[in-house]
Amino acid sequence: xxxxxxxxxxxxxxxxxxxxxxxxxxxxxxxxxxxxxxxxxxxxxxxxxxxxxxxxxxxxxxxxxxxxxxxxxxxxxxxxxxxxxxxxxxxxxxxxxxxxxxxxxxxxxxxxxxxxxxxxxxxxxxxxxxxxxxxxxxxxxxxxxxxxxxxxxxxxxxxxxxxxxxxxxxxxxxxxxxxxxxxxxxxxxxxxxxxxxxxxxxxxxxxxxxxxxxxxxxxxxxxxxxxx
Amino acid sequence: xxxxxxxxxxxxxxxxxxxxxxxxxxxxxxxxxxxxxxxxxxxxxxxxxxxxxxxxxxxxxxxxxxxxxxxxxxxxxxxxxxxxxxxxxxxxxxxxxxxxxxxxxxxxxxxxxxxxxxxxxxxxxxxxxxxxxxxxxxxxxxxxxxxxxxxxxxxxxxxxxxxxxxxxxxxxxxxxxxxxxxxxxxxxxxxxxxxxxxxxxxxxxxxxxxxxxxxxxxxxxxxxxxxxxxxxxxxxxxxxxxxxxxxxxxxxxxxxxxxxxxxxxxxxxxxxxxxxxxxxxxxxxxxxxxxx
Numbered sequence: 184x185x186x187x188x189x190x191x192x193x194x195x196x197x198x199x200x201x202x203x204x205x206x207x208x209x210x211x212x213x214x215x216x217x218x219x220x221x222x223x224x225x226x227x228x229x230x231x232x233x234x235x236x237x238x239x240x241x242x243x244x245x246x247x248x249x250x251x252x253x254x255x256x257x258x259x260x261x262x263x264x265x266x267x268x269x270x271x272x273x274x275x276x277x278x279x280x281x282x283x284x285x286x287x288x289x290x291x292x293x294x295x296x297x298x299x300x301x302x303x304x305x306x307x308x309x310x311x312x313x314x315x316x317x318x319x320x321x322x323x324x325x326x327x328x329x330x331x332x333x334x335x336x337x338x339x340x341x342x343x344x345x346x347x348x349x350x351x352x353x354x355x356x357x358x359x360x361x362x363x364x365x366x367x368x369x370x371x372x373x374x375x376x377x378x379x380x381x382x383x384x385x386x387x388x389x390x391x392x393x394x395x396x397x398x399x400x401x402x403x404x405x406x407x408x409x410x411x
Numbered sequence: 412x413x414x415x416x417x418x419x420x421x422x423x424x425x426x427x428x429x430x431x432x433x434x435x436x437x438x439x440x441x442x443x444x445x446x447x448x449x450x451x452x453x454x455x456x457x458x459x460x461x462x463x464x465x466x467x468x469x470x471x472x473x474x475x476x477x478x479x480x481x482x483x484x485x486x487x488x489x490x491x492x493x494x495x496x497x498x499x500x501x502x503x504x505x506x507x508x509x510x511x512x513x514x515x516x517x518x519x520x521x522x523x524x525x526x527x528x529x530x531x532x533x534x535x536x537x538x539x540x541x542x543x544x545x546x547x548x549x550x551x552x553x554x555x556x557x558x559x560x561x562x563x564x565x566x567x568x569x570x571x572x573x574x575x576x577x578x579x580x581x582x583x584x585x586x587x588x589x590x591x592x593x594x595x596x597x598x599x600x601x602x603x604x605x606x607x608x609x610x611x612x613x614x615x616x617x618x619x620x621x622x623x624x625x626x627x628x629x630x631x632x633x634x635x636x637x638x639x640x641x642x643x644x645x646x647x648x649x650x651x652x653x654x655x656x657x658x659x660x661x662x663x664x665x666x667x668x669x670x671x672x673x674x675x676x677x678x679x680x681x682x683x684x685x686x687x688x689x690x691x692x693x694x695x696x697x698x699x700x701x702x703x
Contacts (some may be wrong), residue, residue: 232617234703261619272614276430333431334619380630 184210184341184372185231190240192226192396202396208374210340213367214350214398215383216376217407218350218393224376227393228345231374233257245340262290265371267344267351270327273318273333280305280314283333290337304332308362324355341372348379359381360386382405417627424631433666434604435636442640442689443601445593446681450640450648452589453677456582463666468544469650470571472549472563474535480557484535488557497548506531529698532559543572579695593684596642598692601633605693609700625701629693648681649674667684 185208191202200223208214218224229235230296231244231254242249248258273282280301287297305311308328318326327347334342344363360382367373377383383390383406390405391398400408428435475490476485485503492501504512509531537552539545545568549561615625652667652674661666 234617252577255621258616258621258624266617272610272617274611274614276427276611284617285620286616288416288419289615289618289624291413294415339621406666 184208184212184245185374186241186243187230188241190230190237190242191214192223192230192235193238200396201237201393204396204398205396206391206395206401208372209366210372211370211371213364213388214375215388215390215405216374216393217378217383217390217409219380219409223393225345225398227332228374228376231343232261232264236300254380258289262286262337263339263340265331265337265339267327267330267334267342269346269349271330271350273326273329275318278315278317279310279321279329281370282318282329283336286333286336291401300336301332304336307365308332309333311348320344321353322355324358325356327351327359328362331359331366335366335371341374342366344375346375346376346378348382353381356382380407380409393397412623414522416624420624420627421631425631425635427632429535429605434607438597438600438636438689439640441492441541441597442637442685443643445589445596446685447644447647447686449586449588449589449593450644450677450681452585453680454648454652454673456586457469457673457677458667459578459582461649462665463578467575468569470542470563470568471536472545472552474537474552474561475559476533476535476555478532480533482591484557490557491555492537492552492610495548495551497544501538502536504534506534507534509534510541545547572697590684594688594691597637597688598641598695601636601638601689602696603690604632605629605696605700612697612700613703615634616701621703623651626694627699629697630690633689633691633693634686635689636693637685637687640689645681649678 187204187206190201190204193199204227216224216227222226226235228236229253230249231240237250240250244260245263247256247263249260262266274285277285280333283301283304284297287300292300297351302311302314303312308331310325310332313321313325313329318329321329326398327350331342331347342363347363348359351359361391362375363375364386387404387406390402390408392400392405392408476488480488489503491502492498501601506529513531546565549563553561564644580648605618612625629680653670656667656670658667
């Protein structure tokens with residue numbers, strides 16, 4: 184599903200973010216990526232949906248060779264993976280329904296299919312009544328659920344989440360992780376960077392710990408391992 | 412791209428006008444102001460050009476016939492003049508008629524002269540097809556036999572041509588300059604309004620939109636902004652010029668060019684420039700935000 188071989192990333196200002204990461208994530212896994220701020224978690228995540236390019240090494244995501252991927256073909260990659268962000272990244276002028284539909288409009292899906300599929304994922308994330316609300320009329324947790332619904336709508340093989348609970352209170356965070364868990368149970372791979380000790384220690388899953396750009400720990404049913 | 416998607420882009424572009432109300436207003440205002448200026452200037456430049464053309468068209472030359480030429484020779488000369496390239500009209504003025512005309516102008520000063528001792532020669536009044544070529548034409552006419560002298564008021568005419576050419580050039584420079592100012596001002600305003608939406612463009616890219624999928628609605632939005640922005644200047648110019656044209660009838664010297672086809676052409680130019688600049692402005696402005 185996702186494979187990295189000796190991946191290095193140095194930013195133009197000279198800061199080394201990743202220094203030789205090799206990892207393999209299989210289909211259907213649920214993986215936490217943990218580590219202190221600035222350790223390279225975000226870079227690790229961004230490489231997977233080609234917001235950043237590796238300086239060295241090779242990355243394969245769902246069959247795409249990331250470093251060889253042409254600029255024009257990036258959208259094709261992003262349509263096969265769902266990405267969820269800390270700040271939700273919803274289009275402020277579009278309703279909940281329109282925001283989710285957007286991910287289907289870009290692949291020019293038939294209108295009927297868009298309508299039924301959007302209703303389906305809205306029900307899955309429990310926001311059917313909010314379909315016509317604008318993002319700013321929703322709570323943080325609700326907005327994150329919209330963004331998860333959008334990431335799901337294309338039936339992606341993998342969902343990549345960068346600190347999805349970073350802006351949410353603990354209780355809401357738990358709800359979000361339960362939602363990811365449910366999605367994972369349906370066979371979707373989940374890669375989630377997080378700072379949330381509670382979550383990692385309670386929903387025990389595979390843990391990748393990154394420190395100073397190095398993969399320092401890879402445990403099947405790991406714990407958070409840092410004092411946050 | 413499917414046709415249905417093109418419809419979606421048009422719809423989306425139209426709805427974005429409302430969603431970004433204030434920015435739309437700012438962009439449309441920029442288009443309105445610059446196109447109004449441009450339209451006024453186009454009309455001004457065209458009319459100045461027309462007036463200088465009218466002045467130039469009054470240029471003509473006197474071709475004096477040698478003393479003692481007979482009827483047949485004069486007719487032959489007329490034939491030769493008409494055959495010259497660059498000659499628009501010729502008209503023969505006999506020495507008798509010339510004296511009459513002179514008498515009218517000078518009245519008593521010519522008291523002593525009559526037809527018997529008329530000092531004036533026969534002449535042809537020749538109008539050139541292109542007033543600016545009058546010098547070359549006069550040289551050609553001078554070489555004809557039976558021509559004593561050619562006179563077209565050389566100094567006055569040369570000076571006048573310098574003026575009319577200057578007026579035309581200045582008008583042209585201003586119009587071109589104004590076009591560029593319009594392009595700059597409008598695309599800059601659109602750029603500022605789109606800058607506020609760079610986050611949206613980033614999000615669209617992150618959920619897998621291609622660059623053209625993002626560009627199309629902006630293209631339609633720019634088109635609409637350009638067209639909407641040109642409506643007010645078009646109306647204002649049409650009404651104002653119509654009024655001025657009627658009023659100018661009282662001053663034959665400054666008679667404006669007729670409304671049709673001039674104003675219709677200018678209106679067409681304005682809406683075309685508005686639409687074009689609107690589209691170019693928005694597509695250019697988003698391109699730097701598409702690199703996500």
